[in-house]
Amino acid sequence: MSLKVSVIGTGYLGATHAACMAELGFEVIGLDIDQAKIERLAEGLLPFHEPELPELLRKHVASGRLRFTTSYAEVGEWADVHFIGVGTPQRTDGQGADMSYVDAAATSLARHITRDALIVGKSTVPVGTARRLEALLAEHARPGVELSLAWNPEFLREGFAVRDTMTPDRLVFGIGTIDSEAMLREVYATALEAGTPVVVTDFETSELVKVAANAFLATKISFINAFAEVTETVGGDIGTLADALGYDARIGRRFLNAGVGFGGGCLPKDIRALQSRVSELGLSHTMGFLAEVDEINLRRRDRVVHLAEAMLADELAGAKIAVLGVSFKPDSDDVRDSPALDVATRLFNAGAEVAVYDPKGNANAARRFPRLDYCDSLYEAVDGASLVLLLTEWEEFKALQPGDLEPLVRKKRIIDGRNVLDHAGWEASGWSVAAMGRRYPNP
């Protein structure tokens, strides 16, 4: 008989995982403490934007294979395997991860599970967490119930979440005191049969793989952005530099796009949590470079603000600035630690009138920062603007031509924060163009 699966936490990770587990043929219950979110999901409605996921959700809610609940008692007596995918955000009082949601989820599961079951951690956690949770589960388990724990970090990217879950680059199984490899292989049989590499290892390695991957990706982005700072002074073309580097197969071209930098609910908080964790372990010297990675990244946002100030000079107060893109990356409505939203709010605080348009991110941004002027279209945002900022590379922005904006803008000035436009072409049309890794003014 097919395994019954529960997924605890139905945010970006958990909702995707639950729908994909249903697509793989399992019966699934998604659980969250957010009643409103669960009500929406139970109607087959996704509370966030993620390509391909609405269709999967609708299909499996309609078939009854995927259900949603807020009741730990319901999943505790029903599922064979419980995935934990709750949030591990940056603590408000420091750099480390807030583990209260993971701890609460594990404790609630242990108290409500009525028969032997496997609990699988998917959240991104500081090394040592799984070992600690094993003890927590044993402490709160019902008498006679054996709970095994495995760690199975998730590597999906927002915008590609379904594809990354259905066909992952690799699977990592961190195995604890009770051997759970066979059950994990059953859960992931489809991917394994398709040849997905699997790394079976201990808890510590599995936890570290995840944060090491994100630290590496963040470092790669800041590496190219550090060179962007150099070309901004000496000249040179940062895109060509990245292309030339990328031809070296040992380096590779991906994650070498200079721009306004990385944001989102993962890379920034994960490099900070890693520094915090190694510091607790007395090893802060090992990850000191990540402080630089973070600083280089944040300086990119300063650069865009300074460019806007330079381009508008004494006109900034009261000038209309159009900000195109507010989500942290295209194909997502996620504005957590979004470089675009950060820049937009800083320019607003400096006295500009900021008009924002994002194909999907406006509502989330408006909840966090309601005072910006959120527009229904790109054309409404740029109408009367003295400066246009392109900060998230949605396809519709990449396709822009100078003639699309010229009838509307007050001044032909643009900052390409993602280096996706043909700068020479825009300049030939009379635009003043600033971009990342490029001297401004361009001699």
Ligand SMILES: NC(=O)c1ccc[n+]([C@@H]2O[C@H](COP(=O)([O-])OP(=O)(O)OC[C@H]3O[C@@H](n4cnc5c(N)ncnc54)[C@H](O)[C@@H]3O)[C@@H](O)[C@H]2O)c1
């Ligand atoms: N978003 C991604 O692309 C991604 C990818 C890989 C890993 N991760 C990791 O996955 C974890 C979740 O990230 P996310 O982006 O999905 O976060 P999220 O904030 O979108 O979702 C977390 C969900 O957990 C719920 N929750 C909190 N406490 C709970 C509890 N005690 N019981 C049940 N539900 C509870 C929240 O209500 C929320 O819906 C994090 O550790 C993150 O680092 C995220």
Ligand SMILES: O=c1ccn([C@@H]2O[C@H](COP(=O)(O)OP(=O)(O)O[C@H]3O[C@H](CO)[C@@H](O)[C@H](O)[C@H]3O)[C@@H](O)[C@H]2O)c(=O)[nH]1
């Ligand atoms: O060359 C690049 C590539 C990305 N970015 C920015 O980096 C951020 C993160 O992008 P990406 O990694 O694609 O998005 P996430 O959905 O945050 O995914 C990361 O974080 C997830 C959560 O841990 C992991 O599962 C993924 O493997 C990891 O890529 C975004 O702001 C991008 O704009 C750049 O500035 N330059």
